[in-house]
Amino acid sequence: MFLINHRLRRSHDKLQDLLLRARLKVKPYYTYSVNNPKWLFMFLFSRFQVIRSHIQIFYPKAFIEDCSESIFEELDVETVVQALQKDGLYLGIQLPPTIIEEIVAFTMRKPCYANLNPQLMFHIDSKELWQEEYSSFFIVSDYVDPERHCYAIEKITQDPKLLKIAATYFNAKPVFTGSRLWWSFATNANFQERLNFAQELFHYDPIDYRSLKFFFYLTEVDVSTGPHVCVRGSHKNKKITHQLTFFIGRSDHDISQYYQQKDILTICGNIGFGFAEDPFCFHKGTPPQQRDRLMLQIEYCLNNYHF
Ligand SMILES: [Fe+2]
Incomplete structure (x- = not known):
């Protein structure tokens, strides 16, 4: 009886999650x-590896020879590309201290907006006051078009x-398709x-079809x-x-049933630590429990769909 009840409850929970998603x-x-x-068309067909690996024949090539102006002096392009081809992931790109300082100063100077809602603008140094003002609690907050307003980020996008x-x-x-600079806050927010x-x-x-x-x-x-957690390979x-599937999201249980534990990587790092990821890898953010997290994302694709 207990087992039947348990199974019914699980099916009900699954249905609720599905409806929410x-x-x-x-x-x-x-x-x-x-x-x-x-x-x-892209959304339906890009998920097939055979299409992704041949689509580039329809796109122009790019030849970038001179990397002397790069801010990533130590970075070896070939090593990163080989890791991406094999694992879909490369760990260990370090931002220079001057660039970090400039971005952090930018986040203190400019307002951001909470929970993907541009109506909820606030300054990060007075977050608690603004949460009360909006009668809401903030899970994430984003800066508007960071590459347009912060020179250090613009420089990274053109590196x-x-x-x-x-x-x-x-x-x-x-094609550069956008940057994102955002806080994830340590909160007690629930799954939904x-x-x-x-x-x-x-x-x-x-x-x-191809993105990085x-x-x-x-x-x-x-x-x-x-x-950030990423499933290597x-x-x-x-x-x-x-x-x-229409529902791309998968639980930890689903993922650990199919992939080996050694390939499910929880990525930790110091300030300025960076990594490259093919977003066709399974990945997820995890909620901060003890301190807020600030993260920068730079995105390149073959096409810009302008959303
Ligand atoms: Fe994602």
Whole structure:
């Protein structure tokens, strides 16, 4: 009897999660498809490895030879590309101290907006006051178009080594599609509240046929302060049911049933630590428990769908 009750409760919980995820996804997917039908085509077909690995023949090539102006002096482009091809992930890109200082100063100077809602603007140094003002609690907060307002971030987006890594990895000319600079706050938010901010379920991002993201921690990140988690090698290795689905999100249980534990990497690092990730790898954010986390993301794709 207990077993039946337990199973019924689990099925009910699963159905509730599914309905919540459908509610979160249907509207944006519909809007993207109506605004740009090419996006829908990409969303449906980019998940197939065979399409992703041949699509570059339709795109122009890029030849970036001179990397002398790069801010990443130690970074070896070939090593990063080889790791991306094999694992979909490269760990260990270090931001220079001057760039870190400039970005952190920017975050103190400029307002950000909470929970992906541009109506909830506030300054990070008075977060508690603004939470009371808006009668809301903040889970994440973002800065508006950071590469346009912070020179250090603009410089990273145009860095010749990062561009060369993307160009070599895509075997085509990369297009810069956006940066994101955001705080993830240490809160007691529940599963449903976090779901909207990619903090709970493993997922991959079908944002284009080929895409590459560079991430940099701007606060120290350990296991209790919201580390990014990535499944090494999952950009190429997915179950067919992971590909033929509307609901990309997968629980920890699903992921650990298919992938080896040694490939599920919890990525910690000091201030300025960075990594490159093919977003077709399964990945997730984790909620910070003890301190807030500040993170920068730089994204390149083959196409810009302008959303
Ligand atoms: Fe993601």
